[in-house]
Amino acid sequence: MSYVDPSTVISPKTSVSAVRVLEDKQEGSFSIARIRYDNEDVIACRWNGSDSEPSGHPNSRGIPTWFIIPTEIENDILQGVIKRAETDRSFILQELVALKKELSDFKHTGAGTHITIYQLKKIRSLTDANLLVELVRTDNDLKKLKVDVFDMDNKGTRTKDPISLLGEKLHLSLVRQID
Incomplete structure (x- = not known):
């Protein structure tokens, strides 16, 4: 092969x-x-x-x-x-729905940026996580909530790749900028 x-x-x-x-x-x-x-x-x-x-x-x-x-x-x-x-990976879209629900229920108190780590529940491959990131970045509802995706390296510096492999589970970090 x-x-x-x-x-x-x-x-x-x-x-x-x-x-x-x-x-x-x-x-x-x-x-x-x-x-x-x-x-x-x-x-x-x-x-x-x-x-x-x-x-x-x-x-x-x-x-x-x-x-x-x-x-x-x-x-x-x-x-x-x-x-x-x-059809082939519907769990990714189910994960997006769950993520959107969690973020839409979030009540921010105070000004500034809120950072949350969303632990993926069903996604276990990097390719599937990459597609979820793409869906998060292009979803109109999440754009209205000003959600963005980023990652931090082990020194606390933002990286260009939004996927981490932490604790043997994939995580997303999401940031919401509050005006």
Whole structure:
């Protein structure tokens, strides 16, 4: 079996960082990811490798790379990922509903920023957590509540990757800025 894990596809190294795989259909099929390309967050896709084509497509001289989705069709691609998740990974959408309920019931007292750690209940893979982060960031109700997602490293510094692996369970940190 020749299959390149899409989370490891970081070429060209001078342009690609923060690869967050949203959907991985495994060997011989495709992957969709949110990546940082030249310091801009974009949606990208690739055909995963197989025994006959180990590096998949696209590739550069046999090194796996990503195809950047044009901005005009990013939303269409994301809607397809969400539609497939409704069938194949519905627990992600259930987790989003639970998260939204918890945050909508929150009563903030005082001014400033409130930070809460939301422990994921049903999600156990990084790909599933990445899709949940994407859903949180694009959900209109959560935008109205001014919810954002970020992470902290072990030194307390904010990182660009919003997913942590803490205590062997995935967590999200959510911040709400109160005006």
